[in-house]
Amino acid sequence: MSMTMAETEVSKGFIDVRDMGVTFGANDNKVVAVDNVSLNVQPGEFVSLIGPSGCGKSTLLSIVAGFVKPTRGEALLDGKAITKPGSDRGVVFQQYSLFPWLSVRKNVEFGLKMAGVEQSKRNTTARALLDLAGLLSFENHYPDQLSGGMKQRIGIVRALATSPQVLLMDEPFGALDTQTRVVMQEILTNIWQQFRISVLFITHDIEESIFLSDRIYVMTARPGRIKAVIKVPLPRPRTAEMTDTPEFMNLVQELKGLIREESLAAMAPEIKDRGLSGFGMKVGPKGVGEIF
């Protein structure tokens, strides 16, 4: 009995992206943002998508969230095609995106209110989640009274309030300072550990992706393709001390190598196109000298 319960729980929240292609604009202004990407997030898995800026990773997340329709391929959640946004997918944005006119608690209640849950039940759930985020004493504050880290913690529990099957996070800690970021990563692993839902996490921070993820997809520069998939064998629960272990360092080195090529390619596509030495330190004054 309990086995079947566990199975049904685990089988929810399977994200499957197949042969995805996204093209913006038409004719001369055509930009291929994402090209032939397939990826998946297993139920309850924490997956990061990492790549240089402009590689289309946010576009991919927008498709899974239901904001953007792909030009080719399809995105499925538990076997069903994703066509529009819905509360089965919680989204956390880089910009804090809290409603400034609602108190902290009302922000967390928002999804439940939209689902027609009665006031007293909304209140109980929101307070439990705020307690989890360590922000219960701020329940009646307005978002503008809080720091960036606090706002993003609220953003996370607000997305969790409707018990979604997956959580989509678009560089959620990108606007935070380094210290806050590290603490937020720990808080997120703890929250994820308790909810056990699938997470698709967009970032360009290598350490962040390793610390949080079970698997990491590395994307190429535009047009975005999947360059590599890295498994993170570090045990759970993750702690801050793990970032000093050799295994962690090795993974950082490996990912740095992969990303560096792509960052350079993203920065200097023209140079690459002209057939000059495109990568690494060779692109320097000498390379520019050849052009003129």
Added chain:
Amino acid sequence: MGSTATAKIVALPMVDKHADPEPVAVEVKASAAQMSAAEIPVPEPEPIPTVSLTKVFLGLLGYVTRERMITALLACISIGALFLFWYLGTKYRLEFYIRFKNVPTPYEVYQQLTLVGLSNKYLFNIAISVRRILLGFMIATIIGVPLGLAIGKYERVRDFFMPVVEIMRPIPAIAWVPMSIMLWPNNEASIVFITFIGAFFPILLNTIHGVHSLDGVLVRAARCLGASEIRLFMNVILPGSLPHIFTGLAVGMGVAWVSLIAAEMISGQFGVGYFTWEAYSLVDYPAIVLGMITIGVLGLACSGIIRMVGVLLMPWLAFAPGGRR
């Protein structure tokens, strides 16, 4: 206050260190248990935050009153200077391009106020004007805000309405007077219509602007949280545009008064504008100034009420970056 502060202290380390995948409900119970346990050994957790809060509050109060005193002082000086200029001008019958020859003195106007101020005629004129303003302004709000929200949100609605709006908008409300008299069955309706025209466009355009300046990520966030179209309007687009809507209401109220007084002067029976124009026809100079001051005070009161409603309806703006507008 004391208990919620304790709850926070208990909750924080739990989030950081807790590793077991337990459901949320259990977590909350545990925190409640720890909370009551934590409260037993500490005999008086209440006074500490209360005292500091009171101190903060008093400090804030002191700061605010001092700021307000300066504000009030400057206001008194500026209004005083205006009256002083008026007083000196009329006392010495100033004639330096502008002519104070026929301008009544402040005292004459004051006498006029005591003479006429409590008369039924004067109060009746005020009541009539206020009724026209309220009617015109309310109709403009009821039509302008929903229409503005729809135009701001939907491109097709915008494409349909904006050409008409753009043509009508530059026509000042006063230019509507002759047409309005032809259009409406009676004088009262035509004046209310002109007041409506004055208030309508600022309200409409500011509402549209409010929708456009709403952060798109909030709309996307609401959609992800399962908001249907109607709920999106009521719970996100309307409150999100509210600051701009209130700017529109304040501007609209000002223009409504301008339009009302002009309409009353041209075509009116009764009303403060009519009162002022009648005084001019009857060469009753102090009554002209009394009429003008009445208009000023009524306009001030109306925008004051709008501002007050705005503050009550949008408490979050006190904390917004840049503070209150």
